[in-house]
Amino acid sequence: MDFSAFILQQMVNALFLGSIYALIALGYTMVYGIIELINFAHGELFTAGAFIGVIVLSGLQQIGWVETHFVLTLFIVFGLAMAYVAVLGVALEHVAYRPLRNASRLSALLSALGMSIFLSNGMMLSQGVSDRAYPQVFGLESIDFFGAMISHSQVFIILLAFVLMVGLQFFVHRTRLGKAMRATAQNRTIARMLGINIDQTIRITFMIGPALGAAAGVMVGLYYGAVRFDMGFIFMIKAFAAAILGGIGSIPGAVLGGLIIGGIEVAWAAFLPSAWKDVTTFTVLILVLYLKPSGLLGESEADLRV
Amino acid sequence: MKKLALLTLSLVLALGIGTAAGKELKIGTLSPLTGPYAQDGTDIKQGVITAVDAFSPVKGFDNVEVLPGDSACDGGKATMAANKLINSGVDVVVGAYCSSATEPAQIPLMDAGVVQITPGSTAERLTHKGYDHFFRMPPRDDVQAWSTVEFLTKKQGVKTIALIDDKQTYTAGLTENIRKFAEDNGNLEIVAHEHITPGDSDFTAVLTKLKRISPDVIYMAVYQPEGSKMIQQARKLDVDATFMTEDAVFHPKFLEVAGSAAEGVYLTFAKAPETPERKAFEEMYKKKWNVDSIGSYAYYAYDAAMVALKAAEKCGCTDAETLSKTIRGTTWEGVSGEIKFDEKGDRELAHIIWVVKDNQFVPYWDPITGKDL
Amino acid sequence: MNQDYGDNILTLEDVHTYYENIHALKGITCTVPKGSIVCLIGANGAGKTTTLLTISGVERARRGRILFEGQNIETLPPEKIAALGIAQSPEGRQIFSRMSVMENLEMGAYLRKDKEGIQQDMEWVFSLFPVLKDRYRQKGGTLSGGEQQMLAIGRALMQQPKLLLLDEPSLGLAPKIIERIFETIQEINKNGMTIFLVEQNAHMALTTSDIGYVMETGRIVLEDDASALLENKEVQKAYLGE
């Protein structure tokens, strides 16, 4: 493997990992943007999506659709997983976050943390403590791209992640609801004075953010081959870091943050002692926040309050 | 102060003993029933319960009770759980799983005079502390490392190896031992030593790095969840090396998750004797717990409980002194092979090399005899 | 100034509002006749802004009644009140700083479905405040203070309200811009919109308005025709600096 192929391969690795982080980070950023709450349970929503994905996919495989209707199968798997988690997200918002909308930050944070523990253990009790294997519908074949190996699933996943991100950007900037969401995020009181039903907008945020997380969950399952009740945690920490690095509340920021965190991880593991990979990720995060406290693409504190 | 402490101690002991009497045998388990290793922890608990079911009633005892404890792989929780078991008057504890839980739990258990048999902890020093009542079912890290290096140099004849571990007590101890044996051996060069984070899913960066170095063998000292993901990614990246791993990956889940990617992976694990007892245990276990496959630690846990029960039956006793002597002085026929403990409490058991073939673990080579299986 | 005062669009009866334990409004009673400009003047902290926020439903009246076109609105949430036809240009302008001028105006028309009407009103706002048209793609946060004030008023106008509440439209602005804004207020009023204005700039407010109320520490202490208040000695002494 020559050096250029090596670099190219690592770039592909980084892009792939970064896209997953970005997709999860979007959920954090959207929820944070609108109610200024770190949704600690987001990692569990992501895991729930992965579980529904494997349930649906196994079912469809059994009736033979994977062979006969491959594209439709994927469509159904992603659709159902995202729909399920959207419902779960709405329920979560209604039960655990809405009553605390005006309470102190800490109470809301702990409520979210409580839900995270609840969901994670609930999934452990229902889905078992061990890995659940994802049917390998994409196989192990890879495309040789100038010496770098890109698997079929990676191509599909990167494309889908890109489509989802563009779709979200379109929704938030071009549709009436999306604009109402941004307005609510910027100034809830004024948004209400303009007739925006903020309960509804917050509900929609809690559908879209977690649904994107669910999509990421299915992607992780499809590529890495397994899902387990506690897999959300490590993705949560990284995606959370990505969202803050990019400037929490900012959608392009979350994408950028995800790609950067993925990039740092891969680059460090590729060239330097891999044991210190996570130390580096967190150090970079702290340095960035120290130098630019609002994150890379975030607006400054004063601006956010207007 | 000393007097006061002694007074309190004697009072507490008096209270404790009050509950421990009666012709009852109590077996405690210590294993992670919550947290990331809950799968193996549950296997251990179920293995012990299966053994008690299989061998009850035990002659000379009215009743055998199993008390499951959750060590959560955490030192503080493990000592609390151990103390709880001691207070319930356990005679034998099967556990713990993580060395980081076994080590702190050893102190109160040994102090209280309880026989401890670990079904999972392989750190060498656990049996090197001079405890008389401590036994270990699986082979030690150094035994496993020795088998691995033997296999790679004698059977495979490879020259270079890259190590990956996830920096846990077990895995780091294992790679350290492999390094030692490889250096002693002189024919096996360690060309890279990488680390991953437990719980991570993406190992492509490290695997790509190793692909470039292109060692003959990549040794994965990780647990099953990481192992199954890593091998899949390695196949997708088209890494051209032999993959070898250890007993923590030797789990049916590995085959299920990794699927065709697992083909050709070598593993070290104890010999599986083709005995009727083992067959009977497997059938019973599958039926009782409604599962299709059995986790590897269930075998060790079953054997640990079996040894405890049979020893108690044989000596008709529950005190640690006599019980330990009985356990040590007898050769037992277990589902994980013959069980004979040396004076330190270790089994004279070596790993054999297994290979994944047609999505099955198949015995491949025996490092002691140097013969194919 | 010869409008029909008989039909009150808004009536407040003995409204009390609290912030925690601070009794901010101690029984406000006032009326806003349809088609008029009514102003509420008073010193800082008198409770003027609280009055407007209570009308909009952002702050809750603990006691008293608020009637809009004969309907009780004191228990409704802000979005319902907005839907009934009350718009507010809040104190400190509070535009959406990360949205463009265009988007800010669109948010004003959030509840409206008539695309053509929205387009027309947009044109109308642009004709009232031509500077906004020049900057319609700019982010709200980048506008100057005066421009932001215009945007806030424009946004409220886009709601096509029956009653427009204006909170301190002159705050922190240059005299020339203040004049421009008050001219516009009168222009808007001529189109048939009722305006309830809160101001510290008492002179400007009273010359523009039909009726004036004077507030002191949570109570209304004076009410009269605006022109009469301008002549009032006490008002002159306290608020007009004469």
Add this chain to the structure above:
Amino acid sequence: MLGQEIKKLVIYTIFLAIIILPMLGFTGGAEFQAERAFLVFGIGVALLVLNLIVKVIRSHRPPPDHDKPSLPERIGDRLHRIPKIFTLGPLLLAAGTFPLVANNYMIDVGITCLIYVCLGLGLNIVVGLCGLLDLGYIAFYAVGAYSYSLLNLTYGFSFWAALPIGVVLGMICGCIIGYPTLKMRGDYLAIVTLGFGEIIRLVLNNWDDLTAGPNGLFGMKRPPLYYPTIEDGGLDMVTYYLTSLPGLFYFILVIAILIIIGVNRLDKSRIGRAWIAIREDEVAAELSGVPTTWLKLLAYAMGAGFASVAGAFFAAKLSYVNPNFFLFMESCIVLSIVVLGGIGSIPGIIIAGFILIAVPEVFRELEAFRMLAFGAIMTTMMIIRPEGLIPASRKKREFHRQRDEAERGPQ
């Protein structure tokens, strides 16, 4: 009213069905395991119906008087009013006699509770008094534990000699973490402290030469006590190592009492008031001449120092440390203690410490259900009593005002 509630019930039931049935039904193979799924679903629906009944009954009663304090509040107020000697005396007596009547397991749980109370009190300085969110607090506990272990194992330092060094090291780490976060607020602080916590743990795990990495350190001596004896005609000092659990219990009890006294003093001191001023309004505090930078660093350092003490004791008690004892989840538990107890309230933290550590122990048999309940209770607590079990008197009003607003929001 009833009609609306029934409509809500139907919607909730549909949601419940969508959420529960697939997740609990399809657990292994493709066949639907109806029994378990419908059992849990049934329980869920039953709870919803119960909730409805309670609501309907409540609606027929007169509305609760908002100005009248609720029962726990009244208890809290009472507790504040009773002369201290009457509450503290029996409490101390109970704590003092506890090891005499309890068995080893209970004492061990008691020790763990006290360790967490110490941690909670330390974190209370940072979160409760100064208002700085810290999600990596457990790192200082690790610093204390490792500094004692290393000093004891490598240089043979006794517990007493190592303790001040550990505390100073912890305080230095506190300042190192505190410094870059001075400019940050709220949630950024959360991720940065979380990151620091992870960094310290990873460093302990990776620095094999110093910390033995994932192997952990073992064989540390227990805390010693010295007392004089007259032997062979001369005065001699005898070293007695606290090995028994009751001995260790008394030891940590004394540490905890000292920390409680210390925190209480701090709370009422000028520094304490300045911290509260920072918490309430940092800009205003700064304008009125409070040296916020210095005080925030001091809060971090103090909090870290207390955690170090607890950590050193933990290492000495266990005779074993491992980086995996200091995971993020532990920080969350300490934070839960502070918030559940009532931010800034010392008695609240003590009670919450015991509830969070001891009660799950009681339910240890239920294993996973225990954590499930823990999560659910945490959320429920935050919703029905966001101010904590025993709110600090200052904080009480604030929480309730905000809740009223929330309730009035549109439905």
